[in-house]
Amino acid sequence: QQKVQQSPESLSVPEGGMASLNCTSSDRNFQYFWWYRQHSGEGPKALMSIFSDGDKKEGRFTAHLNKASLHVSLHIRDSQPSDSALYFCAAGSGSWQLIFGSGTQLTVMP
Amino acid sequence: EAAVTQSPRNKVAVTGGKVTLSCNQTNNHNNMYWYRQDTGHGLRLIHYSYGAGSTEKGDIPDGYKASRPSQENFSLILELATPSQTSVYFCASGAGGGSQNTLYFGAGTRLSVL
Numbered sequence: 001q002q003k004v005q006q007s008p009e010s011l012s013v014p015e016g017g018m019a020s021l022n023c024t025s026s027d028r029n030f031q032y033f034w035w036y037r038q039h040s041g042e043g044p045k046a047l048m049s050i051f052s053d054g055d056k057k058e059g060r061f062t063a064h065l066n067k068a069s070l071h072v073s074l075h076i077r078d079s080q081p082s083d084s085a086l087y088f089c090a091a092g093s094g095s096w097q098l099i100f101g102s103g104t105q106l107t108v109m110p
Numbered sequence: 111e112a113a114v115t116q117s118p119r120n121k122v123a124v125t126g127g128k129v130t131l132s133c134n135q136t137n138n139h140n141n142m143y144w145y146r147q148d149t150g151h152g153l154r155l156i157h158y159s160y161g162a163g164s165t166e167k168g169d170i171p172d173g174y175k176a177s178r179p180s181q182e183n184f185s186l187i188l189e190l191a192t193p194s195q196t197s198v199y200f201c202a203s204g205a206g207g208g209s210q211n212t213l214y215f216g217a218g219t220r221l222s223v224l
Contacts, residue, residue: 004152006152036213041217042217042218043114043200043202043215043216043217043218044153044200044213044215045215046212046213046214049212088152088153090153092211096141096158096160096204096206096211097155097158097168098155098211098213099155100145100152100153100154101152102150102151102152103152
């Protein structure tokens with residue numbers, strides 16, 4: 001079983017809508033989480049990290065972490081077609097290694 | 111903007127052949143990583159390095175070797191390529207340091223082993 005699990009596998013939202021992506025870990029050693037985004041034909045790029053309980057907002061993106069349940073989510077408000085991409089959740093417990101989930105494919109429909 | 115360059119971008123190899131994937135970073139980062147990406151598996155760590163001369167095994171190192179001859183360069187070597195190694199390979203660099211350790215990825219190398 002993967003240590004970092006993401007849901008749903010794919011998601012479609014209308015332009016201007018809210019997209020919500022979920023990530024759950026099975027390892028309580030993880031101390032922080034990252035969200036990465038990958039557009040087709042490119043490498044992943046970091047969106048944001050979170051390591052404290054609660055919300056962290058960066059522009060249209062809000063990450064939420066619940067350490068007790070090891071659940072982290074990413075909410076994208078006012079979704080744009082340019083947000084269409086593969087989103088990875090990644091978890092870390094040390095100084096160097098990140099464990100990635102299998103990703104959520106987001107499609108924003110014009 | 112941090113820069114990680116991979117070469118080649120596409121590679122077709124024959125089963126049993128030797129393949130070398132190259133990665134160069136101009137970020138002066140200590141840490142470098144090799145991942146492979148397969149549908150349904152996300153990004154899986156093959157090898158990583160803390161600095162020139164060091165290489166460490168990741169989660170799926172079997173069938174792969176790595177070389178870090180300098181701070182800037184990190185290579186992934188498939189001595190005897192197999193069809194199961196057909197995948198997209200990504201190199202990344204990072205400064206290290208827990209929750210602030212942003213990884214910067216290259217554009218990837220698509221490898222097909224026939």
